[in-house]
Amino acid sequence: MFSIGELSKRTKVKVPTIRYYEEMGLLAEAERTSGNQRRYDKEGLERLSFIRHARDLGFSIEAILSLIELQEHPDRSCQAATEIATSQLTDVRAKIKRLRALEKELVRMSKGCEGDGVAEDCYVLASLADHKLCRREH
Amino acid sequence: MFSIGELSKRTKVKVPTIRYYEEMGLLAEAERTSGNQRRYDKEGLERLSFIRHARDLGFSIEAILSLIELQEHPDRSCQAATEIATSQLTDVRAKIKRLRALEKELVRMSKGCEGDGVAEDCYVLASLADHKLCRREH
DNA sequence: GTAATGTCTCTAGTGACTAGAGGTTCAAGA
DNA sequence: TCTTGAACCTCTAGTCACTAGAGACATTAC
Numbered sequence: 001m002f003s004i005g006e007l008s009k010r011t012k013v014k015v016p017t018i019r020y021y022e023e024m025g026l027l028a029e030a031e032r033t034s035g036n037q038r039r040y041d042k043e044g045l046e047r048l049s050f051i052r053h054a055r056d057l058g059f060s061i062e063a064i065l066s067l068i069e070l071q072e073h074p075d076r077s078c079q080a081a082t083e084i085a086t087s088q089l090t091d092v093r094a095k096i097k098r099l100r101a102l103e104k105e106l107v108r109m110s111k112g113c114e115g116d117g118v119a120e121d122c123y124v125l126a127s128l129a130d131h132k133l134c135r136r137e138h
Numbered sequence: 139m140f141s142i143g144e145l146s147k148r149t150k151v152k153v154p155t156i157r158y159y160e161e162m163g164l165l166a167e168a169e170r171t172s173g174n175q176r177r178y179d180k181e182g183l184e185r186l187s188f189i190r191h192a193r194d195l196g197f198s199i200e201a202i203l204s205l206i207e208l209q210e211h212p213d214r215s216c217q218a219a220t221e222i223a224t225s226q227l228t229d230v231r232a233k234i235k236r237l238r239a240l241e242k243e244l245v246r247m248s249k250g251c252e253g254d255g256v257a258e259d260c261y262v263l264a265s266l267a268d269h270k271l272c273r274r275e276h
Numbered sequence: 277g278t279a280a281t282g283t284c285t286c287t288a289g290t291g292a293c294t295a296g297a298g299g300t301t302c303a304a305g306a
Numbered sequence: 307t308c309t310t311g312a313a314c315c316t317c318t319a320g321t322c323a324c325t326a327g328a329g330a331c332a333t334t335a336c
Contacts, residue, residue, distance in 0.1 A: 003302090005313060015314085020293060035301045037314055050267050056276060057240055057266075061292070067266065070257045078260030082253030085262045089244040092237050099234045102195055106227040115220030119208045122216030124223045128195075128205065129188050138194060141333090143282060153283085158324060173332045175283055199323070283332065290325075300315065306308085 001031075001039040011048045018048065024061055026051050026068065059088055101138040108135060139169075139177040149186045156186065162199055164189050164206065197226055239276040246273060 008015045021027045027047060030038035050071075054064045063084050070081050105127075112123035119125060127133045146153045159165045165185060168176035178186075188209075192202045201222050208219050243265075250261035257263060265271045 003313075014294085016295085017293065019315095024292090033301080035314085036316095037301065046267065049269065053269050054266050055292090057243060067263065070260075071263055071267075074256060074258035076257050077253075078251065078255055078257045078263065079253045081257065081260050081262045082248060082251050085244055085248050085251075089241065089248060092241050092244060096234060096237045096241065099230050099237070103227065103230050103234065105195060106223060106230060110220060110223050110227060113216065113220050113223075115215075115217045117216055118212060119214050119216045119219065120212035122208075122219050124219040125205065125209055125216065128192050129184065129209075131187065131191050141282075152325080154325065155323085157284095162323090171332080173283085174285095175332065193323090278336090279334100280336105281332100281334080284330075286328085288326085288328105290323100291321105293321085295318100295320075297318085298316095300313105302313075303311095305310090 001041055004030075004038045004040070007040045007045060007048060010045060011052055013048060013052050021048070021051060024065075026061065026064060057088070058092060059084070063088065098138070105134055105138050139179055142168075142176045142178070145178045145183060145186060148183060149190055151186060151190050159186070159189060162203075164199065164202060195226065196230060197222070201226065236276070243272055243276050 004015055004018055007013075008018060011018075013021075018027070022029060027044065030040055030044060033039055047068075050068070051064055054067060055061075059067070066084060067081055070076060070078065109124050109127045112127065142153055142156055145151075146156060149156075151159075156165070160167060165182065168178055168182065171177055185206075188206070189202055192205060193199075197205070204222060205219060208214060208216065247262050247265045250265070
């Protein structure tokens, strides 16, 4: 059994974040010492690692709740889990696409201006003021 | 002179968002009718278009405040504007990189599981439970 | 004149934390 | 055993960029 600080060190999840996850129902309520401090065991560690991993991959707390629910009923179909992962993938791909468009536009803006003139002639500012100067939608 | 609703229609920025921008100091306080409703002119429209465009490109409100400050002093060096744009570009590129890694991992996870088994054998869940199954860092 | 639509301010909520205050508990050393 | 200091507790409020809703007032079209 170890403390919340120890759990934090092992999982690299900050202490307040662990408490927050407990409050959100991602982590079961921890056992307590007689002095009311949380104590964790291997199971708690595994659960938190799972959560941290999923968060790192961009899953929302809500999605993780569903995944945990599923984990706790190993007899259920895993279709839901696959759907959640696929939807996350779709999300990620949409974000990449959008960021690529932004990247191109920002490159164009930055290249247009050396940063050595005055604001009046700045291509960055001009581009922002007039969307028509953009080459593509973003 | 037109109303906030009209401005909203023309810029595609929602009415409460316009009021929010005013509160944040991005937009000058609008003139008012005798009945206390906001009225805008061409200048307000241009300013809001600028803001919207910058937000679309992912600039933070704070960054936009700096850009506007610069716009209002056309004699100043535009170095700051170029720096803001470049830093934004760096940000965007970092995000893309990270999302690409996530994409790969999610593809691998989804491919590993057909979604036709039970949760106990689900590769998605197994991957989340054990980071060691991952091919790369993310 | 009336009815419908638009606008006003204000407060509170979103997601996923993070920071801080003020108090209690624990573990290690003397 | 006592003391010190780090770690822990709960609670509230703040972050960012909005968004939603209540209840009241203004404007516009007929």
